[in-house]
Amino acid sequence: MRWFEIILVALTLVSALIWLADKLFLARRRAAREGLLEAGDEPLLVDYAKSFFPVLAAVLVLRSFVAEPFRIPSNSMMPTLLTGDFILVNKFSYGLRLPITNAKVVPIGEPNRGDVVVFKPPHHPEQDWIKRIIGLPGDRIAYRDHQLFLNGQPVQVQPVGVYQGVGNGAEMTGAEEMTEALPTRPHRVLERTDLIRADGQGEWVVPPAHYFVMGDNRDNSEDSRYWGFLPEANLRGKAFLIWLNCEGWFCSGAFDASRIGNTIQ
Structure with missing residues (x-):
């Protein structure tokens, strides 16, 4: 099941990085541009990352350490x-x-x-x-x-x-x-x-x-x-x-x- 571990770890890291990048940089840029040229909506990729990261992280911790x-x-x-x-x-x-x-x-x-x-x-x-x-x-x-x-x-x-x-x-x-x-x-x-x-x-x-x-x-x-x-x-x-x-x-x-x-x- 090594392939499953690799995929799970990769998905968890990618979703965490997207969420972190949005929190530190992208969200501020959207807030600054809201009402100007953009509506300030959250990108679909960020929405998915924020939704799946807690689930992926929980599964990774449970199967790796519990x-x-x-x-x-x-x-x-x-x-x-x-x-x-x-x-x-x-x-x-x-x-x-x-x-x-x-x-x-x-x-x-x-x-x-x-x-x-x-x-x-x-x-x-x-x-x-x-x-x-x-x-x-x-x-x-x-x-x-x-x-x-x-x-x-x-x-x-x-x-x-x-x-x-x-x-x-x-x-x-x-x-x-x-x-x-x-x-x-x-x-x-x-x-x-x-x-x-x-x-x-x-x-x-x-x-x-x-x-x-x-x-x-x-x-x-x-x-x-x-x-x-x-x-x-x-x-x-x-x-x-x-x-x-x-x-x-x-x-x-x-x-x-x-x-x-x-x-x-």
């Missing part, structure tokens, strides 16, 4: 998030960041293990991805034969049952749904216990100012197991709420009202 909407495009975070979920992301949980550049200007907090975060992946900086933070700086993470290890200790899992997917998620029907007891943040994961992939296994030590992220759909997620660690500077915010679910854009596909208002654990 909360920003995102849409889940894939099944990598099933069963926590489904394709078609529209979510809200807290933009100040990890510090206030400038739009477009994502540079942090006010440090506020740091991610916790288990947080579901939106970020710009290092190998696709123009995109926004969503995963769960598994490893913090200094942690030793291992993943072998469907088993997650944290600092040398296996993370316990509790079977829930056989998963039944719907819509785009039907491809995961038959997978095992489990509760993974990640410290401070137990959550559901999906695993194909009948399939052991040779890739995506190994052991990693998380460097300073980086995080290790994984999708909850363990056998269908391109995450830190494949492309490496997530730099802190690439974080966009913490996902906290599902506000809509429909698989097609403009709700042209399946619609699930039961997911509206669900918090993201």
